[in-house]
Amino acid sequence: MTLTFFWIFGVIAMGSALLCITRKNPIGSALWLVVTLFALAALFVLLDAQFIAVLQVLVYAGAIMVLFLFVIMLLNLGRPGPTDIKGPVGVLAATVLAGALLLQLRVLSQATLPPGIRLPAGTISALQQQQGMVGSVANPLFAAYLVPFEIASVLLLAAIVGAVVLAKRKL
Amino acid sequence: MTGTTVDLIWLAPALALLGFVLNGALALLRPSAKTLVSVIGAGVLLAAFAVAIAVFTAFIGLPTAPEAPLVFRYWSWIPVGTLQVDFAFQVDQLSLVMLLVVTGVGSLIHLFSIGYMKEDPGYARYFAYLNLFVFFMLVLVLGASFPVMFVGWEGVGLCSYLLIGFWFNDAVNANAGRKAFIMNRIGDFGFMVAMFMIFWSTGSLDFDTVFAHAPTALAAGGTTITAITLLLFLGCTGKSAQIPLYTWLPDAMAGPTPVSALIHAATMVTAGVYLVARCNLLFALAPVSSAVVAGVGALTALFAATIALKQWDIKKVLAYSTISQLGYMFLAVGTGAISAGIFHLATHAFFKALLFLGSGSVIYAMHHAYHATHSHEDAQDMRNMGGLSRYMPWTTVLMWIATLAIAGIPVLSGFFSKDEILTAAFARGRIHPEWLVFWGFGLATALLTAFYMTRLILYTFYGPNRTGEQEQSHLHEAPWIMTGPLVVLGVLSAIGGILNVPALYHGGEWLHHWLEPVVHPGAALRPEAQLSSATEWMLVGIAVATAIIGMVGAWRLLRPQDLVPARSAPEERGFARVLRNKWYIDEIYDALFVRPLVWVSREVLWKQVDQRVIDGAAVNGAARGARALGWTNRWLQSGQVGTYVAIFVVGVLLVLWRAMS
Amino acid sequence: MLLSPALAISAVLFTLGVAGVLLRRNAIVIFMCVELMLNAVNLTFVALAQSLGVGGQVFVFFVMAVAAAEAAVGLAIILAVYRHKQSVSLQNMNLLKDG
Numbered sequence: 005m006t007l008t009f010f011w012i013f014g015v016i017a018m019g020s021a022l023l024c025i026t027r028k029n030p031i032g033s034a035l036w037l038v039v040t041l042f043a044l045a046a047l048f049v050l051l052d053a054q055f056i057a058v059l060q061v062l063v064y065a066g067a068i069m070v071l072f073l074f075v076i077m078l079l080n081l082g083r084p085g086p087t088d089i090k091g092p093v094g095v096l097a098a099t100v101l102a103g104a105l106l107l108q109l110r111v112l113s114q115a116t117l118p119p120g121i122r123l124p125a126g127t128i129s130a131l132q133q134q135q136g137m138v139g140s141v142a143n144p145l146f147a148a149y150l151v152p153f154e155i156a157s158v159l160l161l162a163a164i165v166g167a168v169v170l171a172k173r174k175l
Numbered sequence: 176m177t178g179t180t181v182d183l184i185w186l187a188p189a190l191a192l193l194g195f196v197l198n199g200a201l202a203l204l205r206p207s208a209k210t211l212v213s214v215i216g217a218g219v220l221l222a223a224f225a226v227a228i229a230v231f232t233a234f235i236g237l238p239t240a241p242e243a244p245l246v247f248r249y250w251s252w253i254p255v256g257t258l259q260v261d262f263a264f265q266v267d268q269l270s271l272v273m274l275l276v277v278t279g280v281g282s283l284i285h286l287f288s289i290g291y292m293k294e295d296p297g298y299a300r301y302f303a304y305l306n307l308f309v310f311f312m313l314v315l316v317l318g319a320s321f322p323v324m325f326v327g328w329e330g331v332g333l334c335s336y337l338l339i340g341f342w343f344n345d346a347v348n349a350n351a352g353r354k355a356f357i358m359n360r361i362g363d364f365g366f367m368v369a370m371f372m373i374f375w376s377t378g379s380l381d382f383d384t385v386f387a388h389a390p391t392a393l394a395a396g397g398t399t400i401t402a403i404t405l406l407l408f409l410g411c412t413g414k415s416a417q418i419p420l421y422t423w424l425p426d427a428m429a430g431p432t433p434v435s436a437l438i439h440a441a442t443m444v445t446a447g448v449y450l451v452a453r454c455n456l457l458f459a460l461a462p463v464s465s466a467v468v469a470g471v472g473a474l475t476a477l478f479a480a481t482i483a484l485k486q487w488d489i490k491k492v493l494a495y496s497t498i499s500q501l502g503y504m505f506l507a508v509g510t511g512a513i514s515a516g517i518f519h520l521a522t523h524a525f526f527k528a529l530l531f532l533g534s535g536s537v538i539y540a541m542h543h544a545y546h547a548t549h550s551h552e553d554a555q556d557m558r559n560m561g562g563l564s565r566y567m568p569w570t571t572v573l574m575w576i577a578t579l580a581i582a583g584i585p586v587l588s589g590f591f592s593k594d595e596i597l598t599a600a601f602a603r604g605r606i607h608p609e610w611l612v613f614w615g616f617g618l619a620t621a622l623l624t625a626f627y628m629t630r631l632i633l634y635t636f637y638g639p640n641r642t643g644e645q646e647q648s649h650l651h652e653a654p655w656i657m658t659g660p661l662v663v664l665g666v667l668s669a670i671g672g673i674l675n676v677p678a679l680y681h682g683g684e685w686l687h688h689w690l691e692p693v694v695h696p697g698a699a700l701r702p703e704a705q706l707s708s709a710t711e712w713m714l715v716g717i718a719v720a721t722a723i724i725g726m727v728g729a730w731r732l733l734r735p736q737d738l739v740p741a742r743s744a745p746e747e748r749g750f751a752r753v754l755r756n757k758w759y760i761d762e763i764y765d766a767l768f769v770r771p772l773v774w775v776s777r778e779v780l781w782k783q784v785d786q787r788v789i790d791g792a793a794v795n796g797a798a799r800g801a802r803a804l805g806w807t808n809r810w811l812q813s814g815q816v817g818t819y820v821a822i823f824v825v826g827v828l829l830v831l832w833r834a835m836s
Numbered sequence: 837m838l839l840s841p842a843l844a845i846s847a848v849l850f851t852l853g854v855a856g857v858l859l860r861r862n863a864i865v866i867f868m869c870v871e872l873m874l875n876a877v878n879l880t881f882v883a884l885a886q887s888l889g890v891g892g893q894v895f896v897f898f899v900m901a902v903a904a905a906e907a908a909v910g911l912a913i914i915l916a917v918y919r920h921k922q923s924v925s926l927q928n929m930n931l932l933k934d935g
Binding site for chain 3: 007030040051056071098110113144145166167169171
C-alpha cells in the first residue's frame, strides 16, 4: 500500500520536474517546481519524516519559491524568451551528459550498506512514538548539533545583509 | 728533422697559399693593381720552384739514403679512438718528382698567364685561384696519408670548378664548371669508401703504415683488396678523366687556356696516375684491379683518339688528346711499369702544356684580330685559321716540336716515354695474353695520335688563311712574356727524354732507378717479364713506323684548301658525324642518368617530399595543430558560464567514475 | 523497503536538475534547477535516515536553511546583474572572458 502511494507521488515528482525544466515561460517552470516540491513533501511523509515534510511546504514551497516568483515578476520576465532553451548542440550535450550521470548514479545506488551500520526497520517511528514527531528531530538538533544550528543562524543573518546590500540601487 | 734544407718542404705549399691570400685580398680590395698581382702570383710560384730545387738537391745530398720516406708531421689533425691522422708531408722520390713538375711547369704557365689574361677584369681573382690550386696540388702530392691527400684532391677539384667557370657570366662556362665538379664527386665517393675500407683492414691511413701492413693484412687477390683498389680507381677515373667519368674534361675547355694547360693537362688530371703510383703495392696485391686499370686506360686512349680525329675546336682536340695520353699513363701503372707511367706524366706535362699554351697564343692572336674588326667568329675553330705560320713563326716551330714529341718521333721526349709503356705492355702480354690487346690499342692510338696532331698543325698553320681579309693584318706573334715560357717548354719537350733513356740505348734509366725505393715492394709481387733485345728493337721499329705513317698519312690525305670558315661549314655526315658528336656519350649519359635524376628531384623529392611532407605535414601541420590547440583552449576560457557548467559536470562525471571503479 | 525506489527517484530528479542547468539560458530558471538538485539530495538523506539514524533528517533541516540563504543572495545578484545588462540570459554574462 505504502509502496503504491510512494510510486504515485514519485511519478508525479519526476514528471513535474521534467515539465519544469522544459517550459519556455519561467513562470511555468516555477509553478511546476512547486508541484514537484509538494510531491516530495508527500514522499517525506511516507518516509517517516513528517516534520521535514511540513518544513518543506512552509519554507521551500512557501518562502523560497514565492521569492523566485517575486523576482521574476519584478524583472518582468513573465513572457517566454525565444532563445531561452539552447539549440540542438546544447540539447545533445545536455542529453549525453545527463544520461551519463544517470547511469553512474544508478550504478552507485546499487551498492549495499555495510551490515553493521544498518538500523532495524521501524527505528525512526519508534523514536517518534517516544519523543513526538517534532521532538525526534529537535532533540538532536539542540543537543548534538547545537553549534551548526547557531552557525546556521549567523549564516542566515549574513545572507540577509548580503542580499540587501547587493540589491540596493545606491548604498 | 734532417737538419738540412729538406725540412723546408712546408715552404713550397705555404708560398702558394700566401699568394692566394694576398691576391685574394687584392681581388677584393684593389682589383686593378695588375702589376702587383703579377709579381705576387708568378713570384710565389717561382719561389716555390726554387724551394723545390733546394729540397731536391738537399735530398740527393743526404748522407744516408733514407730507407723509409721522410715524414714531417706538423700537427695532430684527427685523433679519434684508434684513428690517428696527422697533417703531415712525405718527402720521397715520387713526391719530389711530382713537386718539381708541378712547381716548374706551374711557374711557366703563371708567366704565360701574365700576358694572356692581361686585359681581363678578373685578373687578380684569376691569380688568386691559380695560386690556391697550386697549394692544393702540392698538398695532394706531398701528403703523407690518404686524408691529407684527399684534402688536396678535393681542393684541386674546387679550384678546377672555380677556374673552369671563371667567366661565369656565360651560362655555358658555369655549367661546365658544375659538370666537372659533380663528376669528380662521383669519383671522390669511390675514394672515400676505399679509405674507409683501408682503415678497416689495416688500422691506419698513413701511407707508410698502410703499405707496411698491407701484405699481411690483406689477402693477395682477395675481394677486399680488389674492392679497395677498384674504388680508388673510380676516384682516378673521375679526377683523371678516364672512362666512364671523362666527359667533363672537354667541357672544361670553357676556362681560360692557361688553366687548361695547367690543370687539365699537366697537373690535376695526373693526380689519378700519382695515386695509383703511390699505391702501387695495393694494386700489385690485386691483379684483377691492375688489369682493369690497364684495360680501361688502353680503351680510353683509343676511344678518345677517335673522337679527336673529328673535332674542329683546337682546344677540344687537345682535350681529347689529354684523355688519350692519360690512358697511356694508366696502361703503364696498371702493368706495373710505374716509372714508365711517371716518366710519361712528366714528358706529357712538357709537351701538352706547350701545345695548350701554343694554342693559347694562336687563340690570343685570333681573338685580337676578330676584336679589331668587331667580328663575332669563333676564335678557337680551326676552320677559321690556316696559314698562320706566316704570321706566327715561333709558335709554329714550337708547336711542331710538341707534335713530334707527342707522336713519338725518336729522340724527342715523348718517344722514350711512350715507347717504354708499349714495351712494358707487350712484355706482360707474354704472360697474360689480354695485355697484347692493350698493346694493340696503344699502338692504334699512337697511329691516331700522330694523325690528328698533324691534322691540327696542318689546318692551323698551313694552307690558305681563312680568317678573313681584314683580320689578317692583325695576326701576329704573341708578346715575349707568353712566347718565352713556350721556348722553355719546347726545350724540355725536346730533350726531356734524357730523364729515363732505356738500357736498350745504353742509357742510364735515371728516373727508373730514382723511383726504385717507392716501386720495389710492389714490383716484387708482379710477374717478371723480360724481352730480348731483338724483340725490343722490333717493337721500337713498329712504334716509330706507326708514328711516321700517321703523320705522313695526315699530310697527304688531308686537304686544308677544301676547308670553309666555320660559319659556313657543312654538317658532318655518316661515321664522321658520330665522331664529331663524341659517340653521343654525353647524350646517353643525359638520358640515362641526368634526366631521371632531375625528374626524381623535381617530381618526387621536391613536390612530394619537400612540399607535401615537410612543408605541408610537418611545418604547416605543426602550425595548424598549434592553432587547433589554441582554439580548444579559447573555447575552454570563453567566459561563457554555460560552458563552464558543462565542463563542471564533466568533472563530476569523472569523479563518480573513479568512485565506481 | 522504500530505500531503493527512493534512491532511484532521487537519482532521476538530480539528473533532471543537471539537464536543466545545461539546457537553459535563463539565469533564474537555472537557479530553480539547482533548487531541484538540492531537493533530490534531501530525498536521499531522508530515505537513508530510516537505515542510518535521525541525523539524516537533521541534515535536511540544515540544507533547507542554507538553500534559503543561497536563494536570497543569488536572486539579489541576478537583480544586480539585470540592472547592468538589462538581461538575465546566460549568453550575456561573459565578463570572465576579457583580461
